[in-house]
Each structure stands twice: as C-alpha cells, then as structure tokens.
Amino acid sequence: MGEGAEPTAPVAPDRAVADDLDLLDHLPLGLLVQQDGAAAFANRTLLTLTGWEDLASIAAAGGLDALLVRDGASLHLATAAGTRLPVEVRLVAAPFLGRPALVHVIRPLSDAEGREARAITRRDALDMVPWPVFLLEPEGTIRHANRAAAERLGFSAMDLAGEPFVVAVAPEDRAQVVAALDRVAAGAAGAQITLFLRDRAGTPAPARAGIARAGADDQMLCVVVDPDPPAAKAPDLLPRFAGRLRQALAAPLARLTGAPTPTTLSGPEREAFAAVASTLADLEALDIHDALAATAQDAPTERCDLAQLVTDASTALAPAARRRGIALRLDAPGPVMVTTRRPQVTRLARLMLEEALTATPAGTSIAISVFDDGPAGACLQVSDGGTALDEVALATALDPLAPGPAATDRFTATGRPLRLARLAREAETLGGTFEVAPEPARGMIARLRFSQG
Numbered sequence: 001m002g003e004g005a006e007p008t009a010p011v012a013p014d015r016a017v018a019d020d021l022d023l024l025d026h027l028p029l030g031l032l033v034q035q036d037g038a039a040a041f042a043n044r045t046l047l048t049l050t051g052w053e054d055l056a057s058i059a060a061a062g063g064l065d066a067l068l069v070r071d072g073a074s075l076h077l078a079t080a081a082g083t084r085l086p087v088e089v090r091l092v093a094a095p096f097l098g099r100p101a102l103v104h105v106i107r108p109l110s111d112a113e114g115r116e117a118r119a120i121t122r123r124d125a126l127d128m129v130p131w132p133v134f135l136l137e138p139e140g141t142i143r144h145a146n147r148a149a150a151e152r153l154g155f156s157a158m159d160l161a162g163e164p165f166v167v168a169v170a171p172e173d174r175a176q177v178v179a180a181l182d183r184v185a186a187g188a189a190g191a192q193i194t195l196f197l198r199d200r201a202g203t204p205a206p207a208r209a210g211i212a213r214a215g216a217d218d219q220m221l222c223v224v225v226d227p228d229p230p231a232a233k234a235p236d237l238l239p240r241f242a243g244r245l246r247q248a249l250a251a252p253l254a255r256l257t258g259a260p261t262p263t264t265l266s267g268p269e270r271e272a273f274a275a276v277a278s279t280l281a282d283l284e285a286l287d288i289h290d291a292l293a294a295t296a297q298d299a300p301t302e303r304c305d306l307a308q309l310v311t312d313a314s315t316a317l318a319p320a321a322r323r324r325g326i327a328l329r330l331d332a333p334g335p336v337m338v339t340t341r342r343p344q345v346t347r348l349a350r351l352m353l354e355e356a357l358t359a360t361p362a363g364t365s366i367a368i369s370v371f372d373d374g375p376a377g378a379c380l381q382v383s384d385g386g387t388a389l390d391e392v393a394l395a396t397a398l399d400p401l402a403p404g405p406a407a408t409d410r411f412t413a414t415g416r417p418l419r420l421a422r423l424a425r426e427a428e429t430l431g432g433t434f435e436v437a438p439e440p441a442r443g444m445i446a447r448l449r450f451s452q453g
Contacts, residue, residue, distance in 0.1 A: 012156075030087075030106035032064055033096050039063060040096065048110055051080035064104060077106065132225040135214065138185045140165050140178065143220065144177040152225070154200030165223065170196035170204045173179050175301065175340070175431030182451035184211045184221060197225070217432045287436035304342045304451065306349075306378050307332035313350045321357055327365040328353075335380045338450040341428055348426050352382050352446055354417060357385025359410045359444070369438055373449065377432075380448040386410050394436055398424055410444070 023042070024031055030046030032039060042055045050067075052058045055079070061067060067078040076084035084134035086109040094103050126133050132149035134142055145153075145160040153160070153168055165181070166174045173195040180191040190212040197206040206224050214222035314328050321328050338345070356366045360447065364385040373379040387410045389397060397411055397420040412418050420436070427448055437445040 004376070018116050030104075030108075032058075032104040032106065034064075034102045036098055036105070040101065046106060049079075049085060049106075065309075077192075079102040134160075134165060134168075134223040134225075136165050136181070136221040136223060138219065140181050140221070149225070152199070153197065158364060166255045168197055170198045172196070176428065177290065178339075179431035179433075179451045180211055181221060182377070184213060187378075208429050269379060284439060301339055301341055303337055303339050304345070305335045306338050306345070307334065307336045309342070310349050310353075310368065310380055313346065313353055316350070317353050317357060324357075324362045326357065326360055326362060329367045331364055331367070336372055338378045340432070340450055344430055345425070345432075348423065348430065348448065349380060351419075351423060351426075352380070352448060355423070356382050356384035356386065356444075356446070358414055360384045361386070377449045377451045380443065382447075383443060383445045388442065389436065394420075397421065 002199050012335050021043075024041075025044035027043060027045055030049055031041070031043040032046055035043040039055055039059055039361045042052075042058060045050075047054065052056075052061070058064065059218075060068065061078075068077060068087075069076045069084060075087055075089060079085055079239055088107045088109055090107075092103045092105055092106045094101060094186045096103070126135070126144065126146035127148075129146055130148055132152050133146045134149055135144040137143055142160050142163050142165055145155075147157065150157045150160060160168070169177050176193060177195055180193050184191050190210065193209065194208050195204070197207045198204050209226065210224045212222050311330060311332055314330050318328060353366075353368065360366055366381040366385070367381075369379075369381045371379055371381075389409055393409045397417070399411060399421065411419050423446075424434040430450070432448055432450040435447050435449075437447070
C-alpha cells in the first residue's frame with residue numbers, strides 16, 4: 001500500500017451475500033436451491049417466469065416437486081396463473097452460502113425447442129422397443145419409425161419419415177391396411193390385421209400388426225408389428241380344386257340330363273345344374289387374394305361413385321325384377337365417393353342385388369340405398385323380403401367350413417350355401433366390410449361398407 005493511501009475497508013459479510021444473490025437474480029436462467037430437502041432460495045428470474053410471488057408461495061403450492069409436471073416426453077413447470085411452461089431442468093450439486101446444496105437450473109424452452117425435445121425423447125424411447133413400431137399421422141404418413149422397423153425394412157428412419165405407411169406393405173394388402181387405418185383414425189378402438197410387409201428389395205414377409213391411436217389427444221396412429229410373424233401362408237388348394245371340379249362336372253352333368261351342353265338345359269335339370277355350378281363358383285371365389293393381385297395392373301384403385309355403380313347394377317336387373325313382379329326401390333340421392341377397384345366392387349354390388357332378387361318372393365319389393373354413414377364410411381344397404389337368418393344360421397353361412405345347419409336356410413335352399421361367405425370374403429379383400437342384420441321379422445338386411453379415405 002502506497003504512502004498516504006487510505007486503507008480499504010473490508011466488505012461486510014451481509015453486503016457480500018446480498019451482492020451474490022443479486023447476481024443470481026440477474027441470470028437468464030431460473031434457479032431454485034434446496035438444502036436439507038427444503039427450498040432455500042429462488043432467484044428473481046424463476047419468480048418472473050412462473051408468476052409466483054416468493055419462495056414462500058412456491059412452498060405453499062407444494063414445492064418444486066409438485067410444480068414440475070412430466071407430460072409424456074416433456075417437462076413442464078406450473079405457473080401461478082395455472083398454465084404450464086415447457087422447461088429443461090438440470091441438477092447441480094454446489095455450495096450455497098457456505099453449505100452443500102442441490103441447485104435446480106431451469107431453462108424455459110421455446111415452442112420449437114419443446115416439440116423437438118419431446119420428439120427426441122420419444123424417438124429414444126421407441127428405439128429401445130425390440131419390435132417394429134411406426135408412428136403415423138392420421139392420414140397414414142410415417143412420422144417416425146423406430147430402429148427395429150428401419151432394420152426390418154432395410155431403410156433408415158430418416159428415409160421412412162414423411163412416406164406413406166403403405167410403401168412398407170405389399171401392394172395386394174394395401175387396400176385392407178388403408179381401410180383399417182381409416183377405421184381407427186375415425187374412432188374405432190383398434191385393429192389387428194395380417195399383412196405382408198415389403199422391404200427395400202421388394203421382398204414380402206408375413207406379419208401381424210396392431211393399430212391404435214396414440215399421442216396427445218389421440219392425434220397420431222401407432223402400428224406395432226408382431227415380433228413373431230405368422231408362418232408363410234401355404235398355398236390354398238381349395239379354390240384350385242373347386243375350379244378343376246367345376247370343369248370336370250360340367251360335361252357329365254349335361255350328359256346325364258340328355259343335353260349336349262349346359263346352356264341347352266331346361267326345367268328342373270337346368271336348375272339343378274345351375275345350383276351345382278353356382279356353388280362351385282362361390283367356392284372358387286372364396287380366396288380371391290391371388291386373383292386381385294394378378295389383376296392389380298388392369299384394375300387399379302381409383303375414386304368412383306358407389307351410388308352410380310349401384311344404380312347401373314339395379315338398372316341391369318330391373319327387367320328380371322319386373323318379370324317376377326318385384327319392385328326395386330332405389331334411394332341414391334347423390335354421389336358417394338369411395339376409393340376402390342371399380343370392376344370388383346361393381347361385381348360385388350351386382351351379386352348382392354342378385355341374391356336379394358333370388359330370395360325375395362314375387363309381388364314384393366327390395367329397398368336399395370347408398371349413403372354416407374359418417375365415420376362408418378360409404379354404405380350400400382339392401383333390404384329384401386326373403387327369409388332372414390338368425391344368429392346361428394348367420395354364423396354358419398359366413399363360415400365355409402362350418403357343418404351344414406340342421407334346418408335349410410335361404411342359401412342352402414337355393415343351392416348356394418357358400419354365397420354369403422363369398423360376399424364377405426370379396427368385401428374384405430377390397431378393404432370393405434360386409435355385415436348382415438339378423439332380424440327375422442323384417443327379412444334380411446345386408447350392408448357393404450367402404451372407407452371414403
């Protein structure tokens with residue numbers, strides 16, 4: 001110290017502590033210090049961010065443990081106004097005022113940072129799952145595929161993001177997958193489907209998948225693929241056998257009736273042959289998966305008006321209905337658009353109308369309506385005057401391998417015991433659903449539904 005200089009007075013301990021606390025109050029980060037399990041200090045930055053008046057008000061609200069809320073993959077800090085502030089929290093062990101303390105360093109996150117933090121946490125969590133998992137937007141676009149999914153398909157997760165989920169599905173299964181996704185997105189509890197996944201090389205592999213809604217407010221779809229997929233489906237020899245059987249029986253049946261060809265038969269013999277031929281045709285059509293795959297190029301999926309298709313089918317059947325005195329009452333007030341394969345759905349609608357016409361007594365009527373049924377999709381409903389099926393007969397008619405019913409139902413009576421099973425199978429293959437209302441007092445009501453997505 002120089003000669004004549006005034007000695008510097010030592011800073012009082014209370015003044016030094018006040019300066020240190022003032023410095024902490026000016027930090028851009030929120031701080032909350034705990035000592036011996038209790039809150040000892042909260043800086044002004046934290047109080048300003050949250051709106052709490054002081055440390056006592058934070059303690060009265062339950063302390064930091066009560067105010068920090070984990071919402072899924074993100075962390076929020078409750079404010080005095082009742083809102084939630086997205087934050088990042090780090091814990092640091094450090095001395096405070098000369099004693100050991102645990103310091104919570106709290107940084108508010110912007111909306112973009114909050115979303116990115118949640119996304120990173122979600123990705124890390126899903127990558128720990130050993131099963132392929134896909135998070136989809138409601139319209140079916142992949143938001144995230146976990147590591148197991150990327151490895152199974154041979155793509156990177158980045159390559160899959162933003163692509164439609166159906167790129168990972170074999171072409172012949174895409175219609176049923178889209179229909180299942182649409183049903184779940186529209187509010188169905190969930191779905192389980194069997195499909196073929198297609199990897200980067202185009203190689204299909206059988207799989208089972210569960211579909212459910214996920215995320216905040218169920219705004220996403222989650223697809224989880226079974227880690228133990230079903231064994232590859234063995235070729236179904238039943239349709240092939242039915243086709244060969246139909247070819248083999250055509251000439252002998254005609255010969256037994258004394259007619260050179262089936263087309264020249266008449267009377268009871270012609271009806272008997274028609275019943276045999278119809279049953280064999282239904283049997284052959286029960287597995288139309290390969291047939292649809294083979295004609296995918298010739299009959300691509302397209303937007304078409306279901307109401308117009310049904311109108312055309314009913315117009316074609318009107319002469320046959322008039323000959324039997326049956327009135328076809330069509331209610332199709334406007335276009336009802338669906339995405340499907342036009343030739344196949346046209347055939348399916350015609351088969352439904354033909355079945356109703358066959359079963360309906362002469363002099364009565366058939367009610368046909370096409371309408372938009374909201375989340376349930378586009379619907380073709382056919383109400384006929386034929387004999388209805390109770391629950392037991394309906395279950396038997398839908399199962400081609402079920403034993404024959406004790407009593408003859410409307411299908412076996414006309415020599416077509418497999419017709420209802422065929423209608424249901426064709427609807428399923430096209431991505432739709434076929435259902436029958438078991439209402440014995442009103443006749444039979446059949447409904448064909450398609451997603452309008």
